[in-house]
Amino acid sequence: MDINIVIKDSFKQSDLLSGITEEHYTDILGAGNRKILKSKSILFHQGDPAKLCYFLLGGHVKLAKVHELGKEAIIRYIGPGELIAVAAVLKEKEYPVSAETKNETEIVTWDKQTMLNLMRKYPDLAINMLCIVIEHMDEVQRRYLELSTEHVELRIARSLLRIMRHAKYKSKDEIRIDFPISRQDLADYTGTTLYTVSRTLSAWERRGWIKSRREQITITDVQAIVLFAEHE
Amino acid sequence: MDINIVIKDSFKQSDLLSGITEEHYTDILGAGNRKILKSKSILFHQGDPAKLCYFLLGGHVKLAKVHELGKEAIIRYIGPGELIAVAAVLKEKEYPVSAETKNETEIVTWDKQTMLNLMRKYPDLAINMLCIVIEHMDEVQRRYLELSTEHVELRIARSLLRIMRHAKYKSKDEIRIDFPISRQDLADYTGTTLYTVSRTLSAWERRGWIKSRREQITITDVQAIVLFAEHE
DNA sequence: CGCTCTATTGATAAACCTCAAATACAGTGG
DNA sequence: CCACTGTATTTGAGGTTTATCAATAGAGCG
Numbered sequence A, B: 001m002d003i004n005i006v007i008k009d010s011f012k013q014s015d016l017l018s019g020i021t022e023e024h025y026t027d028i029l030g031a032g033n034r035k036i037l038k039s040k041s042i043l044f045h046q047g048d049p050a051k052l053c054y055f056l057l058g059g060h061v062k063l064a065k066v067h068e069l070g071k072e073a074i075i076r077y078i079g080p081g082e083l084i085a086v087a088a089v090l091k092e093k094e095y096p097v098s099a100e101t102k103n104e105t106e107i108v109t110w111d112k113q114t115m116l117n118l119m120r121k122y123p124d125l126a127i128n129m130l131c132i133v134i135e136h137m138d139e140v141q142r143r144y145l146e147l148s149t150e151h152v153e154l155r156i157a158r159s160l161l162r163i164m165r166h167a168k169y170k171s172k173d174e175i176r177i178d179f180p181i182s183r184q185d186l187a188d189y190t191g192t193t194l195y196t197v198s199r200t201l202s203a204w205e206r207r208g209w210i211k212s213r214r215e216q217i218t219i220t221d222v223q224a225i226v227l228f229a230e231h232e
Numbered sequence C: 001c002g003c004t005c006t007a008t009t010g011a012t013a014a015a016c017c018t019c020a021a022a023t024a025c026a027g028t029g030g
Numbered sequence D: 001c002c003a004c005t006g007t008a009t010t011t012g013a014g015g016t017t018t019a020t021c022a023a024t025a026g027a028g029c030g
Helices: A001-012 A022-030 A084-092 A112-120 A124-149 A152-166 A183-190 A193-207 A222-231 B003-014 B022-030 B086-091 B112-122 B122-149 B152-166 B183-190 B194-206 B222-232
Strands: A033-037 A043-045 A052-058 A061-064 A071-076 A098-099 A107-109 A168-171 A174-177 A210-213 A214-221 B033-037 B042-043 B052-058 B061-066 B071-076 B099-100 B105-111 B168-171 B174-177 B210-213 B216-219
Touching: A001 A022, A033 A124, A061 B122, A071 A124, A071 A183, A071 B122, A084 A112, A084 B122, A107 A112, A112 A124, A124 A152, A124 B061, A124 B086, A124 B122, A152 A168, A152 A174, A152 A183, A152 A214, A152 A222, A183 A193, A193 A210, A214 B183, B052 B086, B052 B210, B071 B086, B071 B122, B086 B112, B099 B105, B105 B112, B105 B122, B105 B216, B112 B122, B122 B152, B152 B168, B152 B183, B152 B194, B183 B194
Parallel strands: none
Antiparallel strands: A033 A107, A043 A098, A052 A107, A061 A071, A061 A098, A168 A174, A174 A214, A210 A214, B033 B105, B042 B099, B052 B105, B061 B071, B061 B099, B168 B174, B174 B216, B210 B216
8 A cells, every 4th residue: 555655654744643543544534535636726715714624645735825916925835744724624714825736736635524523533633733733833933033033035045944844855965846936936935026036046056055947946055055044 | 709700701802711611710720820920020931941831810921032132023912811832831842932021910820731631621622722823823924924015114003903902901082002012012023123113103193193102002093093004 | 939937137216224312201219 | 309320212314135127038838
């Protein structure tokens, strides 16, 4: 069962099922619907009534909070083994953000009732979920602090490292970000404009810190960027 | 029992105990330690190992994430009926933020074990907590978006309204913020400098939107500020 | 090979921060 | 009750960062 190995790894990575036995994986996942989505599919729009929550088996999803026409802030990139929108579903609220795939993406979905049943059957689920939400909370807060105190270049560096940590494809010394990401994406993630991102990345490319193609970024000198991010 | 009325109201306000009967209030609060703290007391520093979580009976607390020397971002102001730091305590992590009283403040504290016992005894506690955390998550995300897309004046307006909603003392048409708040505080909350806040508030005072004394702000024309915040 | 979308780069402008100095305010102790 | 001291606040001038606008180049796709 190839899939189950993936699943198990995903779960472990996400801490969602820590403390839950292996045989229950199948039960939990089996209770949901499995689907495959193409790149640039919309899982849900900000403001839609929250019906389903999503678990990623593979691929990447962009979670963004949208403002007036065009402007948006990317809250987080979601990778395999991560769960989206439990919160909203349980509270029967509207989705507070929009979610869009960046890749071909395989997902499992549950509706509220199923999720509640699962949580009752496996009580650790709720506690684990709480922990995950808290982890995310901490990250958003940290980013909030950075956004309000640090200059753009530094923020771009940190953003790159953060995204890298979530979605890296490592080979030799290079680390490639594992899904298509445009200048605009990075700008929305960092809280700046695509122009500034472009200028900054160009400079870094000249220094040999990164390589970039259209919608693709490869970090060639992590050390340099980390130093830059830490020291100044 | 005067205190119990306060407690009950606080809990209701916070949604922490929705679905839990009145007689349990006393049990839950009784399991913790009650204390009264003076203004400017530190509940905990960012980075300290999280030992206790706190529930406010009265007063106000500033939750801030601190950066290098002096710079900080205020995450939230906490009022009566709100809970702080459950997350960190349960996960046995370090506090991700600092907490400082702005007022004389009455609190109840629990340690991890007690909190866990309470959660096992009253299972709705965990779910309610999840909901509260989620609520906060949503607010931080919204503020993150604002910080990355909106200009300072607008952000100051929104900040004022947001703080007002949490800590208002209403009389006739005026609304006074219920605890001492400096320009620097508002700047840290908004992600700007005290100078810019000062200039902005001065302008608004000239227009008759607010009145201000040292560390005190009174909103005299809510309507105007709401319009300003919504329209542009 | 044209069409569309993304990225680059320069010039300009605006928003906002920084620094400096003056003023107001509250509490303290004589 | 008043001078004194330590903060908080105001305001101006100048500078920096970063956004905006505009124009061009490049990449991928049919």
